[in-house]
Amino acid sequence: xxxxxxxxxxxxxxxxxxxxxxxxxxxxxxxxxxxxxxxxxxxxxxxxxxxxxxxxxxxxxxxxxxxxxxxxxxxxxxxxxxxxxxxxxxxxxxxxxxxxxxxxxxxxxxxxxxxxxxxxxxxxxxxxxxxxxxxxxxxxxxxxxxxxxxxxxxxxxxxxxxxxxxxxxxxxxxxxxxxxxxxxxxxxxxxxxxxxxxxxxxxxxxx
Numbered sequence: 484x485x486x487x488x489x490x491x492x493x494x495x496x497x498x499x500x501x502x503x504x505x506x507x508x509x510x511x512x513x514x515x516x517x518x519x520x521x522x523x524x525x526x527x528x529x530x531x532x533x534x535x536x537x538x539x540x541x542x543x544x545x546x547x548x549x550x551x552x553x554x555x556x557x558x559x560x561x562x563x564x565x566x567x568x569x570x571x572x573x574x575x576x577x578x579x580x581x582x583x584x585x586x587x588x589x590x591x592x593x594x595x596x597x598x599x600x601x602x603x604x605x606x607x608x609x610x611x612x613x614x615x616x617x618x619x620x621x622x623x624x625x626x627x628x629x630x631x632x633x634x635x636x637x638x639x640x641x642x643x644x645x646x647x648x649x650x651x652x653x654x655x656x657x658x659x660x661x662x663x664x665x666x667x668x669x670x671x672x673x674x675x676x677x678x679x680x681x682x683x684x685x686x687x688x689x690x
Contacts, residue, residue: 485549486500497665497666498636501632501665504543505629505633507539507543509539509540516529516532516533516617519532520614526610533617536620540683545590547673555572557670558572558670558674561667561670568670572674572677575680580684581599586680601685602685603685603686604687605686605687605688620679623678623679625675625676625679628672629672632668632669
């Protein structure tokens, strides 16, 4: 099911959709990449795994593309508890150098007339630079947030016991409402995705 406006979803539909997003193979690809980095794998092995990682990243990007405006509206409607997330979105928007049309076209391997090409070709990176890029991506907060969302999805829909989470996690969920916890956690996941998208804006991935 393609989602256009998350605000129109029932709580169950919202949970089901979020579950589909965090079940994407990006997380598995990331774990394989972490193993290869730890094993000091050669450039060829890292490049092959990075291609898998990037393809799976595109899967999440396409999943979040249609409901992006509604997710931003949902975030904007949140109270002061989400002020820091709103600030992070503004930082992303200030740093962006391309239009949404160009970002969508880039995912499809296309270009948009008048849009600047990415300044960095991944294939042109030195081995140390390429490894550093992969380490940055593998440690992106979106993966820890995805794990947190999986925890929430395994919790009964009517309540969340804050003792199931770390103090840092529980502090963000003061009302122990599963629906509110999941909404906030996913909005944080979404903002982290936007930050990753903006970071990758500078990179050209074609061979």
